[in-house]
Amino acid sequence: MHAPLLAIDKLRTYFYARAKRAFIRSVDGVSLSVARGETLGIVGESGSGKSVAALSAAGLVSAGPGVIGGRIDLHSNGVQRNLLDGLENYARVTEQDGRVMAVEKDERGWRRHSDRLMAGVRGKEIAMIFQNPRSALNPYATIGSQLVETIRLHTRLKGGAEAKERALHWLERVRIDSPGLRFDNFPFGMSGGMCQRVMIAMALCAEPALLIADEPTTGLDATIQSRIVELLAQLKTETGITTILISHDISVIQRLSDRVSIMYGGTVVETGRSSEVLAPEAKLRHPYTAALLASTPSAEAIRNKSYLQAIEGEVLDTINVPPGCRFYGRCNRVTDAIRDQCAGHEPPLGEVAPGHQVRCWLYPAAHESTA
Amino acid sequence: MKLAAIKPVSRVLLRELGISASLLLGVSVVVFAILYLAPGDPLNVLLGGQLPRSELALGMREALGVPRTWYGQYATWLGKVLQGNFGNSIRTGLPVLPELARVGVNTLYLIFGSLLLTLLIAVPIAVHAAAHGSTPGNTVATIVAYILSAVPVFWFGYIVVYVFINQLKMFPLISGTATKQAHAWLYFLVPIFVLGVASGTLAEMIRHLREELSRVLADDYIRTARAKGAAVWRHAFKEGFLIPVTEIMSAKMPFLLGGAVIVEQVFNWPGMGRMAWQAAQDRDFPVIMGIALVAAAFVRLGNLLQRVVFTAVNPRASKEQGP
Amino acid sequence: MRWRRYLQTPGPIGEYSKLSLWQRAEPLDLVYIGYGLLVVAVVGVSYLLGALGWLPDDPQRINVRLINAAPFTPGHLLGTDFLGRDLQARLILGIQAYFLPGLLAITISVAGGSILGVLAGYRGGWFDTIVTYFDNLIDSFPRLVLILLVVAAFKPDIYYVMVVVGITGMPVIANLIAGKIAFLREKNFIEAAHALGLSAHTVILKHILWFNCRALLVIQATLGMAEAILVETSLSYLGFGVQEPTPSWGNMVQAGANYFLQGNFWPSTAPALAILATILGFQLLGDGLNNLLEGKRGK
Numbered sequence: 003m004h005a006p007l008l009a010i011d012k013l014r015t016y017f018y019a020r021a022k023r024a025f026i027r028s029v030d031g032v033s034l035s036v037a038r039g040e041t042l043g044i045v046g047e048s049g050s051g052k053s054v055a056a057l058s059a060a061g062l063v064s065a066g067p068g069v070i071g072g073r074i075d076l077h078s079n080g081v082q083r084n085l086l087d088g089l090e091n092y093a094r095v096t097e098q099d100g101r102v103m104a105v106e107k108d109e110r111g112w113r114r115h116s117d118r119l120m121a122g123v124r125g126k127e128i129a130m131i132f133q134n135p136r137s138a139l140n141p142y143a144t145i146g147s148q149l150v151e152t153i154r155l156h157t158r159l160k161g162g163a164e165a166k167e168r169a170l171h172w173l174e175r176v177r178i179d180s181p182g183l184r185f186d187n188f189p190f191g192m193s194g195g196m197c198q199r200v201m202i203a204m205a206l207c208a209e210p211a212l213l214i215a216d217e218p219t220t221g222l223d224a225t226i227q228s229r230i231v232e233l234l235a236q237l238k239t240e241t242g243i244t245t246i247l248i249s250h251d252i253s254v255i256q257r258l259s260d261r262v263s264i265m266y267g268g269t270v271v272e273t274g275r276s277s278e279v280l281a282p283e284a285k286l287r288h289p290y291t292a293a294l295l296a297s298t299p300s301a302e303a304i305r306n307k308s309y310l311q312a313i314e315g316e317v318l319d320t321i322n323v324p325p326g327c328r329f330y331g332r333c334n335r336v337t338d339a340i341r342d343q344c345a346g347h348e349p350p351l352g353e354v355a356p357g358h359q360v361r362c363w364l365y366p367a368a369h370e371s372t373a
Numbered sequence: 374m375k376l377a378a379i380k381p382v383s384r385v386l387l388r389e390l391g392i393s394a395s396l397l398l399g400v401s402v403v404v405f406a407i408l409y410l411a412p413g414d415p416l417n418v419l420l421g422g423q424l425p426r427s428e429l430a431l432g433m434r435e436a437l438g439v440p441r442t443w444y445g446q447y448a449t450w451l452g453k454v455l456q457g458n459f460g461n462s463i464r465t466g467l468p469v470l471p472e473l474a475r476v477g478v479n480t481l482y483l484i485f486g487s488l489l490l491t492l493l494i495a496v497p498i499a500v501h502a503a504a505h506g507s508t509p510g511n512t513v514a515t516i517v518a519y520i521l522s523a524v525p526v527f528w529f530g531y532i533v534v535y536v537f538i539n540q541l542k543m544f545p546l547i548s549g550t551a552t553k554q555a556h557a558w559l560y561f562l563v564p565i566f567v568l569g570v571a572s573g574t575l576a577e578m579i580r581h582l583r584e585e586l587s588r589v590l591a592d593d594y595i596r597t598a599r600a601k602g603a604a605v606w607r608h609a610f611k612e613g614f615l616i617p618v619t620e621i622m623s624a625k626m627p628f629l630l631g632g633a634v635i636v637e638q639v640f641n642w643p644g645m646g647r648m649a650w651q652a653a654q655d656r657d658f659p660v661i662m663g664i665a666l667v668a669a670a671f672v673r674l675g676n677l678l679q680r681v682v683f684t685a686v687n688p689r690a691s692k693e694q695g696p
Numbered sequence: 697m698r699w700r701r702y703l704q705t706p707g708p709i710g711e712y713s714k715l716s717l718w719q720r721a722e723p724l725d726l727v728y729i730g731y732g733l734l735v736v737a738v739v740g741v742s743y744l745l746g747a748l749g750w751l752p753d754d755p756q757r758i759n760v761r762l763i764n765a766a767p768f769t770p771g772h773l774l775g776t777d778f779l780g781r782d783l784q785a786r787l788i789l790g791i792q793a794y795f796l797p798g799l800l801a802i803t804i805s806v807a808g809g810s811i812l813g814v815l816a817g818y819r820g821g822w823f824d825t826i827v828t829y830f831d832n833l834i835d836s837f838p839r840l841v842l843i844l845l846v847v848a849a850f851k852p853d854i855y856y857v858m859v860v861v862g863i864t865g866m867p868v869i870a871n872l873i874a875g876k877i878a879f880l881r882e883k884n885f886i887e888a889a890h891a892l893g894l895s896a897h898t899v900i901l902k903h904i905l906w907f908n909c910r911a912l913l914v915i916q917a918t919l920g921m922a923e924a925i926l927v928e929t930s931l932s933y934l935g936f937g938v939q940e941p942t943p944s945w946g947n948m949v950q951a952g953a954n955y956f957l958q959g960n961f962w963p964s965t966a967p968a969l970a971i972l973a974t975i976l977g978f979q980l981l982g983d984g985l986n987n988l989l990e991g992k993r994g995k
Contacts, residue, residue, distance in 0.1 A: 016702075023705040060600055067702050105702045110505060125602030132600075137593040142611045142686060152601050188688035204601065399833040404845070411849035508698065512724070523922075523976035527933050528949050528968035531956045573926070576979075631840030635930055650934055653844040661848045669836045676836075 005077045006035040007244045008059065008128075008212055013072035013086075015051075015058045016105065017065050019321060025067075025102060027320045028054040030268035032072075034246075036212070036261075041238060041245040043259030043276060045252060045294070049317045051268040052248045056214045059246075060130050061085065061120040067107045070095055078127050078211035085123065088115055126156040129205035133217040135197035139189040145200045146185030149173070149207060156208035172203040176233060195226035199233065206237065213245045219254055231257055252298050256280050264291050267318035267328035270351065274358030286354040288362050289335040327363065335364065382684055389680045393673045400669040401454065404662055405447050413656070416446055454666065460659030464651070469663040473645060477667065480644035483564055483636065484629050488622060490569025491578060494518075496618070499582035503590060503613075515579060522576040526632055529571040530639035533563060564640045572632040574625045581621050582614075589613035611686050623679035626672050725984040732918070732981020735974055742788045743795045753782035755789050756941055764960045777948070777963040778955050786943040787970050793937060793944035797858040798924035802917045804862025809869025810913065814900055816870060817877030818886075824874070831867035839864050843931065852936045854928065861927050865920050872916065876909055911989040915982050922978035929971050945971050 015029040029051040036042040046052045058069050070093045074085040092112035096104040132138045140148055149169040150162070159165045166185070173181035176199040189197055198218060205213055218234070219227040231254055238245065238258070249255055255262055256276060263273040272279060272288040279291060296311040315332035324330065326345045336344055340363040343349075351359045352366065408416050453460075459469035498518065502511040589595065589612045590605070598608040634646035641647070645664055652660035745751065752773065759780030767775045774784040816827035842864070843857050850856050880886055889899045905913075931937045932946030940947060945967040952963030 018702045023703065025702065025704055062596060062599055066700060101704070103704045103706070106699050107702070108699050110698060121602070123602075124600060130597075130600040132593065132597065134593060138597045140594045140598070140608050142688065143608075151603055155602060190689050201597075208601075396829070396832055396836055399829070400836055403833065403837075407845060407849050519980065520972070520976060523972050523979060525929060525933070525946075525949065525968050525971045527930070528964060528971075531953060531964060535957055627835065627838040630838035631930075634840050634844070635934065638934060649841060649844050653848045653936065656848050658848060661845050665837065665841050665845045668838050668841045672836050672838065 005082070006075075007038045007077055008246070009033075009035040009073075009075040009077075010055065010059060011073040011075070013055060013058055013069070013074065015054050015063055015069045016067055016102065018067060022321060024321050025105070027102075027268050027323055029058060030320070030323070032265070032268070032270055034263055034270065034273070036244055036246055038244055039242050040261060041247055041259045043255035043262040044246065044248045044265055045250065045255050045262060046265035047250055047317050049267075049320065050265040051320070052265045053216050055265070056130070056216050056246060056248055059085065060124060060128055060214060061116045062130075064113070066109055067093065067105045068109070068112070069093075070102075070105055070107065076123065076127065076212075083119070085116075085119055087119060091115075125152060125210070126208055127211045128214060129208060129210040129212070130214045130216065131198070131201045131205050131218050133220050134194075135201045135218075135222075136189055136192070136194055138201060139197055141189055144186050144188055145192070145197075146187075149185075149200070149204050152204050153207050156210075168207060169203075172207045173200070175206075175237075176200070176203045178203075193226070194222045195230060198222065198226075198230055202230075202233065202237070206241065206243070209241075211244060213243050214248070215245060216248045217250070218247075219249065219251065227251075227254070234258055252280065252294065264288060264294070266290050267323065268320050269328065269361065271329065271361045272359065273351075274355070278355065278358050286358070286360065286365065288329075288360045289333045289364070290329050293332075293334070327361075337364075340364065385684045386681060389677055389684075393677050396673055397670060400666065400673075401451055402447075404665055404669075405450055408450075408658065408662060409443060409446065411658075416450065459663035459666070462652075462660045463657045464655050464660075469659045472660075473648070473663055473667055476643050476648055477645045479642060480630075480633050480637070480646055482561055483568060483633050483642065483644060483646075484626075486561065486565035487568035487572060487632075488625070488629060490565060491572060491575055492618065492622070494570070495575060495578040495582060499579045499586060502579075502583045503586035515576070518576045518579050521571055522573045524571045526567065526571040526573070527635050527639050530564070530567045530636060533567050534639070537563060564636050564642055567639070568629065568632050568636045572625075572629055574628050578621050578625070582617050585617035586613040615686060616683060619679045619682045623672075623675040626675045627668075630668050630671070721988050725987045728980035728984030729988065732977045732979075732984060735977025736981065739791060739795070739974060739977075743791045746788045746792050751785040751788055753785045755781060755785035755943060757781060764955070764962060766962060767966075774966055775962055777966075778952060778960065783963070783966050786948060787945070787967060790943045790945045790948065790967065790970075793854065793932060793942075793946075794925050794928035797854045797928060798921050800855060801858040801861040801865065801924040801927075802920040804859060805865030805869055805920050806913050806917055808863065809866040809916070810873055810905060810909075812866055812870035813873025814877070814904070817874035817881075818896075818900060818904070827870060827874070831870055834864055834867050837864070839927065840930065843927065844936075847931075847936055854931075854937055857927065857931060857936075858924060861924055865916075865923065869913070869916050872912055873905075873909055876912065877904060880904065880908060911985070915985050915990070918978050918982035918985065922975045922982065925971070925975055925978070 011033050013029050013032045014027075017026040017028055018024075019026055032051065032055050034042065034044070034055070044052045044055070054063065057063050059074055063069055069086060069089065071089070072086060076083055076085055089112065092108045092115065094106045095102055096106075139145065146166070146169055149172065150165045153159055153165040153168050157165075157168070159168055170181045170185060173184060178184050178196060178199050184192075184196075189200075192200070202218075215234070219230050222230065234245075234247075235258055237243070245258075247255065247258055259276050261274065262276040262279050263270050264279070265271065272291050278284060279287060280295065282295065290313075293311065293313045297313060299310060313332055314334070318328055318331075326343075326347055327333070327349055330336065330344045333344070343363045349361050349363045351361045354360050354365045457470050459473075461468050462472065465472075495518075498511055498514045501508075502515070505511070586609070589609050592612075595605055595609055598605050630646075633644065634649055636642065637644045637646035638650055645667070649661055649664045651657070652664065753771070757780075759776065761780065762769070762772070762776050763778055763780045765772055765776040765780075767773065769775055772782050772784065774782075774787065777783055777786065812827045812830065816824045839861065843860050846856055846860050877886070886899065886904075889903055894903070928937060928944070929946035929949075932944040933950045935947070935950065937946060938944040940951060948967035949964045949971075952960075952965075952967075956964040
């Protein structure tokens with residue numbers, strides 16, 4: 003059994019609301035893993051912590067206190083390393099009754115240390131693409147020069163001419179028309195879809211081991227979205243690249259991912275193969291997943307003329323995290339038998355089927371996994 | 374990283390040039406209005422030669438070709454100004470513009486030298502604060518900058534003179550006119566130091582540069598640069614450094630010109646500032662008018678240059694790309 | 697190695713945000729504001745003392761036996777100048793030179809700037825262009841040079857000068873107000889007010905200026921006073937303001953210059969420190985208030 007390419011273990015990333023003197027528990031003990039060649043989808047609403055988890059893995063969290071605990075193991079090129087190695091020297095967490103009451107962090111020191119750890123990793127082993135591609139590109143530089151910069155940094159091509167050639171090759175691969183002309187274009191004149199293609203090219207031209215795509219289709223027009231999704235699917239087949247795909251759009255996740263993790267309120271509430279988790283007729287699933295699926299229009303739902311069901315309540319405020327299950331306030335499948343448990347204790351992740359875990363008191367686990 | 378396409382840039386520049394020209398026209402109107410409304414009829418002096426008050430009959434003025442209407446006078450006056458004829462100094466009788474050019478150079482040294490010095494102090498503090506947030510170090514530096522910005526520059530000048538010239542005897546005590554000696558240029562440094570440190574623009578420079586750089590560093594495209602392992606500074610340079618620095622330089626130019634008037638007084642520096650002071654003392658209209666016009670022109674020039682830099686760096690300014 | 701501490705409030709969350717603005721402010725800003733208010737109070741009181749003639753000593757009384765006395769000499773709290781005149785009295789009297797003229801300058805700036813800002817922001821279109829042109833025009837002149845021109849053309853009257861200072865202060869205020877209006881417009885605030893049937897008059901005066909811009913205007917008035925003091929002291933240093941023997945802080949520094957270079961620092965330094973402390977006070981007050989009231993709310 004191969005070790006996973008990336009294994010995130012009990013990651014905690016907190017922010018701080020000065021006005022309220024309280025922590026924002028964006029990522030509160032998240033464990034994920036993605037195997038080589040696989041695409042892991044992470045689904046959740048805004049505020050669920052999915053983007054922050056990805057940014058933490060890439061070492062891009064700059065607000066305080068930031069990453070305060072956990073392990074992120076990257077297994078690539080025969081080397082295994084913990085990207086959060088040494089964090090305990092820079093962050094001291096004081097807990098009381100399981101709640102974090104104080105954090106002391108040497109932010110500058112940690113950032114310097116982290117930058118050193120991530121030096122050969124960012125861009126080369128782990129590449130990232132973002133939402134809003136037009137603002138993610140440097141408006142003052144041509145897209146060609148931005149591509150060439152990545153190529154010269156992370157591949158063996160150091161010469162200007164060779165790098166340009168490789169850049170043009172990649173522009174073609176992401177289906178940009180007249181790459182020769184586009185090379186000298188600036189981002190402001192290009193459409194969102196085109197900019198996202200450039201971002202993809204920029205991420206992949208260094209041939210990284212892992213691609214993290216943070217909401218790559220959000221913000222684009224619907225028709226363009228499907229094109230980008232198709233492009234990603236094609237590139238996945240062509241290159242076999244391992245991907246972590248983050249989105250709140252279930253259809254995108256369904257199309258592209260092999261396994262999926264559902265996040266809510268800063269924790270993973272369900273994880274398993276997408277065919278199992280997202281299948282409409284699945285019985286064993288987290289109530290949140292069920293609610294998400296019910297609120298998304300699908301071809302079948304349209305055919306049956308069934309109503310979309312909205313999820314009651316509001317997204318969890320990760321400042322005021324309640325004791326007990328985080329979804330309790332909005333759950334529509336609570337039974338009297340488990341009500342006290344749901345309200346009082348947070349359920350652990352339990353396996354309901356091989357490779358399929360759910361965090362819910364409806365499925366008391368035969369054995370509890372620690373992932 | 375290339376410059377944006379050249380042709381559209383020149384079109385934008387023509388527009389900027391036009392705006393500058395119209396502003397300079399406005400400047401001339403303001404100066405003319407002040408002269409026109411002033412008691413003692415200074416315009417008479419300028420337009421009709423060095424003749425005293427208009428009591429000497431309207432007829433005589435007309436005989437000398439001074440128009441009667443205000444727009445006539447404006448036109449004549451503007452015509453002379455554009456030809457470089459600013460009249461003659463009442464005090465010395467010398468033509469104003471050549472004299473200004475002669476001493477203006479000294480003021481230019483002073484201005485640019487002190488601008489450079491202020492930047493040299495402001496930039497490290499601003500960059501450090503933007504990159505690392507508020508540390509005790511840069512908070513103290515900022516407070517010191519605030520204090521320095523409120524220090525009366527003339528008093529600061531005396532302190533510097535006392536410390537460096539009287540006590541430490543580090544610099545020779547010669548004025549700028551006797552510039553034949555080899556070490557004369559050292560003496561330039563003292564007033565530059567004074568104006569550079571105490572011009573009153575230091576605190577705001579730090580604040581502006583820090584704000585802009587912080588804003589850029591938090592922008593999406595910098596995050597992308599970090600994510601791909603690229604050197605952040607190279608990406609942040611244009612918008613976070615070059616543009617704000619040129620902006621603040623051109624914005625603070627008027628203040629430095631004002632500060633130069635005072636510093637030249639302290640050091641008896643033979644520049645435009647001291648000439649302005651002298652002219653104001655003597656009610657020497659042609660000179661002070663000339664200085665006002667030249668100073669305003671200089672400010673507008675600085676502004677124009679800043680717009681040039683902005684346009685050259687900013688691809689959106691050209692707007693001539695395919696869809 | 698700087699360790700930052702983050703503390704979670706032990707009680708229920710949400711209570712902390714109920715604290716007032718003052719309690720949530722950055723401590724440094726509170727220091728700035730505190731110092732600034734202190735300076736304003738001292739200046740205000742001293743102005744009144746000077747205006748009423750309640751001075752500790754005769755500011756013109758020459759006492760050749762006690763020249764260049766240091767501070768805390770009996771009878772002279774702040775020492776004496778090179779003619780033995782009491783410095784404390786002279787400093788207090790010196791405030792007269794800039795206090796009322798400064799008020800004139802900031803009144804002109806605030807009133808004129810508001811009008812221009814409202815014209816540009818509220819009416820927009822051509823008005824915006826004209827006001828922008830006017831702003832750029834005013835900004836083209838170095839203030840001191842313009843003042844010298846006015847002084848040469850008219851007379852070295854501080855009130856004329858302050859009119860100029862007031863006018864040169866208008867563009868900044870106009871810009872800020874136009875910006876605020878653009879902000880309110882974006883929030884559909886103005887549209888909503890019109891929909892409620894409020895007259896333009898009311899919308900502008902009450903809602904825009906008073907409710908939304910008053911903090912801004914107070915801050916700009918404070919900063920404007922700092923500028924006015926700078927101008928007045930520079931001008932009287934150059935010899936254009938109040939003339940000897942009437943004291944003004946600027947001419948006091950100038951008069952003491954020769955003695956300074958001979959080693960008698962105090963006659964020049966006392967007024968210079970007064971200038972420093974006062975300008976700093978107004979500037980810090982303005983900046984502190986700006987950070988508190990107009991700055992980005994704490995993260």
